[in-house]
Amino acid sequence: MSKKDTELKPKPAPESGKGFSRRGFLGTSTAAGAVGSGLMEQTAEAAQGAGGKGITLAGETEITLNINGQPRKVTVEPRTTLLDALRDRMEVTGAKRVCDRGTCGACSVIVNGKVSYGCTMLAIDAQGKRIQTIEGFGNHPVINAFVQHDGLQCGYCTPGMVVAAKALLDRNPRPSSQEILEGMGGNLCRCGTYVGIKQAVAEAAKELRGGRNA
Template sequence: MIAYKDYTSVILNVNGEKRKAIIKPSDTLLRVLREELGLTGAKPGCENGDCGACTILLDGKPVKSCMMLAVEAIGMEIITIEGLNNTEIQQAFYEEGGFQCGYCTPGFLLNSYALLEEKPDAEDEEIKEWLKSNLCRCTGYEGIKNAVYSAKEKIKER
């Protein structure tokens, strides 16, 4: 195990690019993404893992970046909302009105993207379960659910 102390220079693989950051061992991945790398799509919300506004993909799996240290992500592939481009889920969120204020949208998009990549034929219960990990204070979740189902159909058409 590598021991980190004081400020340390690290290389993180973010959105397909090697990015250098100067961090403290206690820095969360969320803080480093936003404040060191300027990637502000992952949002601080509850900062205790409940709301999902800070969701990113780590080696393809949704992770709440407020709950992990940046040093834990060294050597892993990090995808933020800034790295998700031209996907069916993004188009479906737009078409189905799966957002209102937009604060929670990046987390929902990344979580839904990961679900449909892992399980393109996800059943209703699986979709409901995955959506429980993110909170939205503005919508009634209908647009979000409709977007996931719409994206699921678009993926089948690929």
């Protein structure tokens, strides 16, 4: 072998000592992963033992959610969002998944009286809370008002809009024009039907007051 060949030949990666090798790295990270998952299980056990009843850090677990006044059992992972639990595991599909990152409001539900984005709340955190979805609204006047005032085009934002409108009217039966804008401010309509939506909310408020203007 010539001197030139020797110079071009790549040096073998060191397997031990101060050097760093890919095989060594994989071995180390696998061991770290094993330690990490063991630690997680220990932490979960510790949480249970420390009175952290109901805390689950890994694996699936059965929880009970109060949906529209009914207790419903569902099996979820700790990372499962309320929206995913509703849509994918409970067949409650009124709340829509659009942005899936807390910006559009299509996934809106009412939790303990407040509008919440289902895509940003964990299902396990919704235990013990009153969850209202559009399926539980019956013939609420706000639904008819959206139809009467053309408050929708494609309709994808509409369930979330209706939920936000109901939550607004539940806490404020006489919203001003500005209060309607603010109350609906967490919901986006890409079709731009805001004029109809605002009229629908005002009309539903009037209807709920028995037709009185104020």
